[in-house]
Amino acid sequence: MNEVIQIFLDTLKDLGSSSGFGNLGWPNIVMILISFVFMYLAIAKKFEPLLLLPISFGMLLTNLPLTAMYTPELFADPTNIDFDRILHEGGLLDLLYLGVKLQLFPPLIFLGIGTMTDFAPLISNPKSFLLGAAAQAGIFLTFIGAAVLGFSETEAASIAIIGGADGPTAIFVSSKLLGAGAKISTGTIALAAYTYMALVPIIQPPIMKALTTKKERAVVMETLRPVGRTEKIIFPIAVTIIIALLIPSAAPLVGMLMLGNLLKESGVCDRLVKTAQNELMNIVTIFLGVSVGATTTADKIITAEFAKVIILGVIAFSIGTASGVIFGKIMYRVTGGKVNPLIGSAGVSAVPMAARVSQKVGASENPTNFLLMHAMGPNVAGVIGSAVAAGVLLSIVK
Amino acid sequence: MDMLIPWTKVWAVVITGLVVVFLALVLLIIFVSIFGKVFSGIAEREKAKSKPADVPAVNITKPAAPVQVPAASAEDDNEVIAVISAAVAMMAAKDGKNYAVKSIKRKGNGRGQAGSVWGAAGQRENTLPF
Numbered sequence: 009m010n011e012v013i014q015i016f017l018d019t020l021k022d023l024g025s026s027s028g029f030g031n032l033g034w035p036n037i038v039m040i041l042i043s044f045v046f047m048y049l050a051i052a053k054k055f056e057p058l059l060l061l062p063i064s065f066g067m068l069l070t071n072l073p074l075t076a077m078y079t080p081e082l083f084a085d086p087t088n089i090d091f092d093r094i095l096h097e098g099g100l101l102d103l104l105y106l107g108v109k110l111q112l113f114p115p116l117i118f119l120g121i122g123t124m125t126d127f128a129p130l131i132s133n134p135k136s137f138l139l140g141a142a143a144q145a146g147i148f149l150t151f152i153g154a155a156v157l158g159f160s161e162t163e164a165a166s167i168a169i170i171g172g173a174d175g176p177t178a179i180f181v182s183s184k185l186l187g188a189g190a191k192i193s194t195g196t197i198a199l200a201a202y203t204y205m206a207l208v209p210i211i212q213p214p215i216m217k218a219l220t221t222k223k224e225r226a227v228v229m230e231t232l233r234p235v236g237r238t239e240k241i242i243f244p245i246a247v248t249i250i251i252a253l254l255i256p257s258a259a260p261l262v263g264m265l266m267l268g269n270l271l272k273e274s275g276v277c278d279r280l281v282k283t284a285q286n287e288l289m290n291i292v293t294i295f296l297g298v299s300v301g302a303t304t305t306a307d308k309i310i311t312a313e314f315a316k317v318i319i320l321g322v323i324a325f326s327i328g329t330a331s332g333v334i335f336g337k338i339m340y341r342v343t344g345g346k347v348n349p350l351i352g353s354a355g356v357s358a359v360p361m362a363a364r365v366s367q368k369v370g371a372s373e374n375p376t377n378f379l380l381m382h383a384m385g386p387n388v389a390g391v392i393g394s395a396v397a398a399g400v401l402l403s404i405v406k
Numbered sequence: 407m408d409m410l411i412p413w414t415k416v417w418a419v420v421i422t423g424l425v426v427v428f429l430a431l432v433l434l435i436i437f438v439s440i441f442g443k444v445f446s447g448i449a450e451r452e453k454a455k456s457k458p459a460d461v462p463a464v465n466i467t468k469p470a471a472p473v474q475v476p477a478a479s480a481e482d483d484n485e486v487i488a489v490i491s492a493a494v495a496m497m498a499a500k501d502g503k504n505y506a507v508k509s510i511k512r513k514g515n516g517r518g519q520a521g522s523v524w525g526a527a528g529q530r531e532n533t534l535p536f
Contacts, residue, residue, distance in 0.1 A: 134438035141431040148423040155411040164411060165419070239445050246437055254430050371530075378529050389431065396430045400423045 031073035035306030039071035042309060043301075046199065055206035059175060059297045063198055066101065066301020077101040078302035083109060086162075086187035104299035108183045108194065113296040114176035115264040120289030121176075121391070122268020123281045125359070127243050129385040132232040135339065136351075136382075140389025142335030143355030144397045146171030146328025150320055157316050163190055165405040167317055170201045171324030172394030173208070173358040179300055180261060181398045185405065191313040195304035200321035208361045209368075211322065212329045212353050216369050219333045220349050224340055225373040227348035229382045240273040251396060258399025262392060328356040332386065354383040357390035486510070 024030045046064035049055040070078045077099040083089060089109065094102055107113045130136050147168045154164035166182035175198065182197040204211065217225075244266035252259040268284055271277040308314070336352025350370050354362040366383035491507050498505045 131438055131442065134435045134442065137431040137435045137438075138428075141428045144427045145424060148420045151419055151423075152416055155409055155416045158408060158410060160410045161415065233446065236445055236449065239441065242441060243438070246441075247434060250433055250437060251430060254433065255426065375530065376526050392434070393427055393431060396427050397423060400426045401419075404419055404422055 026074075028073045028075070033073075033306075035310055036071045036073055038310055039304070039306045040068055043067040043071065046203075049203070049206075053206075056175075056202045058293055059198075060202050060206070062294055062297025063195065063202065063301035063304075066298040067195065067304045068301075069101065069298070070302040070305055075099070078105065078299075078305075080188040080303070080305055082188075084188040086185065101299050101302040104295045105302060107292075107295055108179060108299055111180060111184060111260060113292050114180035114183075115260040116292045117176040117289060117296065118261050118395075119264040119268040120285045120292075121359075122244070122265040122270075123272045123285040125265070125269055125272075125388055125391070126384070127269060127388055128235040128240060129232055129381050130388050131235045131239055131243055133382070133385050135347075136355075136385030137389045137392075138339065139332050139335055139352045139355040139386035140357075140391075140393040141355070142352065143328045143332035143357075143386070143390055144172065144393045145331035146173075146324045146326070146356065147394070147397050147401075149327050149331075150324035153320050153323055154316075157320070159192075159313075159316075160190070161405050162186060163192055165401045166190075166192065166194075166197050167320050168324065169394075169398060169401060170197060170204065170317075170321040171328045171356075172390075172397055173201070173205055173325060173328060173356040173362070174391060174394040175201050175205065176296075177261060177357075177394045177398045179296065181401055183300075184402060191308075191311065192317055193303035193305070193308040195300050195302070196308055196314055196317055198300045199304065200317050204321050204325050205358050205361065208325070208356075208358050209365050211325050212362065212365045213369050215326055215329045216333055216350055216353050216365075219330060220337065222373065224337065224349050225370060226377065227340065227345060228374070228377050229348055229351075229379065230346065232381060237273070237275070241270065244270040244273065247392065251392070251399075255396055255399035255403070257402040258396050261395040261398060265391065265395065325356065329353045332356060348377075348379055348382065351379055351383040351386055355386040355390045355393065357387065357394050359387050359391060360384065362390070363387040 043064045046060055046067065050057040050060035050064060066078075069075060078101040079097070079099060082094050082098055082102055083105070091106075094106065098106075150171045151164050151168040154167045159167060162185035166178075166185050169178045169181045172178060178197050178201040179194055182194045186192065186194055186197075248259075248263050248266040251262045268281075271281050271284065332352035332355035333349050334352070335355075336347060336349030339347040339352075340349050348370060350366045351363075354366045356362050363380060363383035363386075367378065367380040370377045370379040487507075487510055490510055494505050494507055
């Protein structure tokens with residue numbers, strides 16, 4: 009009888025030690041709790057839920073021990089990935105993560121964004137491009153901060169791109185530059201980027217108000233000229249040629265963005281437009297979110313480095329906003345008061361949230377002032393600007 | 407804290423980055439401005455061609471008197487005049503008096519931005535939820 013009980017107890021012990029419960033360490037538990045926090049932010053606070061919810065669930069899955077859904081070792085060397093091994097040994101999330109690692113998903117998301125973007129405000133006021141460029145200063149100035157805090161070149165570039173306030177661009181750059189050996193992961197960058205994008209309406213207004221005078225905020229801008237169909241069709245083609253020739257590494261993002269836009273503006277590809285902006289984009293968003301979330305293993309989040317990324321991320325957003333507004337002030341002076349500097353902050357991208365913030369801050373000064381369309385110019389210019397900045401980072405940071 | 411990146415590289419990234427981003431977007435500004443000028447030139451020429459020399463006078467039979475249109479130019483003006491005259495005629499029918507619409511002038515640019523009160527109200531309603 010004693011022997012039977014012994015066998016029973018031994019079996020229970022074996023089961024226990026080979027189950028997830030037996031392997032649940034405190035880092036896993038902390039990470040699972042953190043994933044709950046992000047799920048809460050996505051569901052209850054509606055922080056970019058379409059991405060933050062899959063990301064936080066990916067975070068949960070990857071931190072449940074022994075599931076082997078995501079295997080960081082398979083992606084250890086970013087320059088030399090053993091695809092054969094991934095296909096043979098990889099789990100579900102390893103295979104999905106290939107879409108991120110091979111840079112497929114972010115450009116496909118850009119394709120969908122292109123079909124939803126109206127470049128007319130930018131075409132009718134091309135000077136908006138300058139504000140979209142100015143707001144990218146947040147990226148490059150944050151690179152200095154990351155360098156000072158002891159990050160390597162590839163890590164610093166991945167952190168800096170958070171300042172572009174553009175999720176797919178941030179994932180595009182960081183997934184290319186970061187290997188499993190880095191102190192941070194693509195998931196870390198995505199978490200910071202999407203959280204701060206959701207916080208744009210809280211981060212930006214104080215900076216905008218501090219840098220502008222009441223008189224500047226009350227400027228009513230001239231009505232934009234109407235833009236013809238031919239112009240709207242030529243624009244995406246021309247931008248692709250100019251940007252791809254100048255910065256070839258920005259071509260995947262800008263090219264797909266402009267393809268999406270051309271499909272929309274051509275007016276003859278309705279079926280493709282519908283697929284790009286709905287089914288394709290939704291499928292890619294799920295794959296992207298859950299696999300990027302899977303890179304947030306405990307050794308990447310419960311570290312001092314993650315805290316630094318969070319701090320540098322908010323600095324990047326703030327500098328981007330400030331430099332956009334300051335450049336807006338310069339344009340206000342140069343044009344003799346025709347440009348409202350508030351539209352400069354929309355240059356950080358984060359479409360259309362940042363433009364809405366410009367509208368809201370402007371309307372709080374003068375309720376009859378409508379800056380929304382004027383702010384959409386720098387806003388969409390910011391998307392092109394961030395993609396260009398991403399291309400620059402990828403070509404100079406090795 | 408030890409820095410892993412030499413300062414020369416840091417400045418190289420910052421300066422190259424800012425210069426290239428501005429350069430790319432300035433190129434786009436130049437291109438878009440040029441083609442914007444070309445297209446608005448074409449649009450104006452076409453507009454000038456299709457614009458009739460005189461805006462025809464609009465006669466509304468009942469109950470309002472003839473309408474003079476000093477500031478009218480756009481194609482849809484006849485419709486606007488008809489709508490306004492009809493509204494005036496309704497009022498006239500109610501209180502039994504005859505009104506004559508002598509002139510209709512466009513105020514502001516007619517596109518909302520501090521132009522018409524209704525336009526402004528509509529825009530506000532569309533943008534306020536944000």
